[in-house]
Amino acid sequence: MESYPADVKGLTKRWRLPGATPEGMELRDRIxxxxxxxxxEAIEAFLSPDLHEVTEPAPLAGIEEAARILADSLExxxxxxxxxDYDVDGITATSILWHVMKTIDPEAPVSSYVPHRLEEGYGLNPEAIRSLAEDGARTIISVDxxxxxxxxxxxxxxxGLELIITDHHRARDDGRLPDAAAIVHPGLPGQEHDFPELAGAGVAWKVALHLARHVSGSSDVGASLRNILMDGLCLAAMGTIADVMPLYGENRVIAHYGLRHMEGCRNTGVQSLLDVSGTGSGKQDAQVVGFRxxxxxxxxxxxGHARDAIELFTTADGPRADELARTLSSLNRKRQEVERSILEQAKEMAVExxxxxxxxxxxxxxxxxxxxGVVGIVCSRLVELYGRPTILMQDDGGQCRGSARSINGYSIHGALAHCEExxxxxxxxxxxxxxxxxxxCFDDFAEAIISHASEHIAPQDLMPELKIDTEIMRLEITNSAIMQLTELRPFGRGNPAPRVLLRDMTIIHAVPFGKTSDHLKLKLKDEAGAAPPLEAIWWGQAERCDxxxxxxxxxVGKLEIDDYSRRPCLVVDDLACEGGV
Structure with a gap:
């Protein structure tokens, strides 16, 4: 196929078109x-992830000392x-370490603490540390x-506390590190791990593995610990996917094995959560974790409070786990209602x-x-709608607290550092x-951020980029070709579902669908007409129907097999029409 220009504007995105590909190459191989x-060898390693890539490489700096301290404390x-922490990454990381330590010694005095998101905020805080010390804690290990x-x-x-810090977030810009008994972090300057992009749950799982090996005196940790570590991979996969970490390298291995094992995971809370999430039986994928x-x-x-989610994955038995899972579903429905309300208000305010x-x-x-607790999600929605970094804050009259989300190529952390006054x-x-x-100070802060963004973001970068893997002919789209693409799973950041481009397709059918008729169902016919029309859906675009x-x-879109018809289907990302729409 010929090579095409680097950029084309679609209706909603800026397309990054593919380069030339050899004739006769199968779709999967073109991707x-x-x-x-x-x-x-690289293709084989990608298609067949090896668990040894996570368990056998050089250990994270500080991990052996952390394992020793924990083992001594247990003994x-x-x-x-x-x-x-109160997000999925922190919840799963906490649960991983709890299970391994309780497997080593069921009577061990191990407990967990997670701060209240609204009352305490993120991270370690002095009041909590004092309270934990007063309650008898002697060793504290942070996760995420x-x-x-x-x-x-x-x-x-x-x-007099022994503090172990495990984290994956950005360290202080002034280079100062906590004076802890041990620090385990994959990306510390000068101590970077071979794979520095682990999630907090991935770091916790590695600490758990090294603790198990330390107390076992061998890399063979025995059946009980081996089983609990495999179950822990399910939790680590959840944390990695939900924290939107790149799904390549060690993260791909963690996600691959964690998802593959999830259906058989012995953690009661995981099974209860799968049930209420309506995932059905069979192999789970990153979409289930990310969106359900x-x-x-x-x-x-x-x-509410994240301790309910930690209880779900740690101490809850069957009935209690089911009850907690239902509670989380109810909270999520409430969150969705609040999110919709904030989104509509924020859209109006942004335009006004x-x-x-x-x-x-x-x-x-x-x-x-x-x-x-919800503004961060709405920030993401506004970034998708307007292609701009977004900050939304709740103003209590004295202080504004909130969240920010950015676009590729613009560091919101760097922008905040520039405006830290x-x-x-x-x-x-x-x-x-x-x-x-x-x-x-809010008005000055807002103007400083907007000025910084306007100076550092080119106008063309405000339209989200859509990277296309390959161009494809309608006759190439078969169930078997789509099934081959599933070998590239799990999909997510760093390894998105393949995007394909079909040219010169005619829309022969267009109709809104969905509970509120927000979405668009299409049928696309190629010029030659040698293949049946291709069914397609375009989420949230019903207004373009006529x-x-x-x-x-x-x-441009991603190929799937429809769950009901079992025929190929294109999930549309964007369209380009001659003359515009």
Whole structure:
């Protein structure tokens, strides 16, 4: 096939078109080549992930010391507290370590603590550390938090606590690290792991593995610990996928084996969550975790308290696990209602304040009634709609607290650092962050962020990029070809579902569908007409229905097999029409 220009504008996205591909190459192999996989050994490693890639490489810096401290604490029966976070990554990381330590010694004084999202905020805090020390804790191990907690670590040492920090978030810009008994982090400058992009749950699983090996005195940890570590991979996969970590390298291995094992996972809470998520039987995939299980777990921290989700995965028996899973589903429905309300308000405000117009390359808004546990999700929705980094905050009259989400190529953490004179506290990474601003400083903060974004984001980058793997002919689209593409799973950040381009397709049928008729169902016919029309769906685009009927289009999407008809289906990402729509 010929090579095409690098960029084309569709109706909603900026297309990054594929380069030339050899004639006669199968669809799956064209996808692999487009993603830089041409060496047979690299292709084999990608298609057949090896668990040894996670269990056998050079250990994370600090992990042996962390394992030794935990083993000594267990042997001495010193109370251990796992200090977690309230998102899926923190919940699963906490649960992984709890199960391994309880398997080593069922009577061990091991407990967990997770701060209340709204009352305490993210990470280690002095009040919690003092309270835990007063309650008898002697060893605290953080998961998915703690790498910036310099003052809190000093307090822990002052109180006679052994503090182990395990985290994967960005360290402080001034280079200061907590004075902890051990720090386990895959990306510390000068101590980077071979794979520095592990999730907090991935780091916790590795700590659990090394602890199991330490107490066993061997890499053969025995059946009980081996089983609990395999179940822990299911939890690590959830944390990795829900935290939107890149699904290549060690993360791909964790996700592959965790998802494959999920149906047979012995964790009662996992099975209860699968049941209420309506996933059905059979092999689970990243979509199930990202869009069904993950939101229910996150709802605990957003709308209630994350300790319910930790109880689900740790101490809950069958009936209690089922009850907790139903509670999480109920909280998630409430979260969805709140999210819809905030989204509509924020859209109106963004348009009214001119933040969606040319020259204003960020959205920064506040409102007294917005739920601070939900604004982060709404930020993501606005980024998708307007292609701009977005900050939404709840204003209680004294301070504004909120979340930020960004676009590829623009570090929101860097933007906050540039504007820190207007900020009380902030933290996060390139694509997401949280912050607190004094209410009387909000206007200056908003203008500073918008000015920074407008200066550093080119106008063309405000339209989201859609990277296309390959061009395809209608006759190539068969169930067997689509089934071959499933070998590339799990899909997610860093390994998205393949996107294909079909040219010169005619829309012969277009009709809205869905409970509120928001979506669009299409039938596409190729010029030659040698194959049956291709069924397609385009989520959230029903308003384009009349304008698209009978139009000739180029279309980009991902291929699936329809669950009901068992025929090929295209899930549309974008269309391009000659003359526009």
């Amino acid at each position: 692999l080549q487009a993603r830089g996989l041409t060496d047979p 001495a029966h010193r109370p251990i507290v796992i200090y977690g 938090c703690g790498i910036t907690a310099v003052e809190e670590a000093a307090l822990a040492r002052e109180l 299980m993950g939101p229910r777990l996150n709802a605990a921290g957003r709308m 304040q001119g933040m969606t117009e040319p020259g204003r390359h960020a959205i920064v808004l506040r409102h007294p009634d917005w739920h601070p 207007h900020i009380v506290t902030y933290g996060g990474h390139d694509m997401a962050a949280g912050m607190t601003v004094e209410s009387n 304008a698209l009927r009978s139009r000739q289009v180029n279309v």
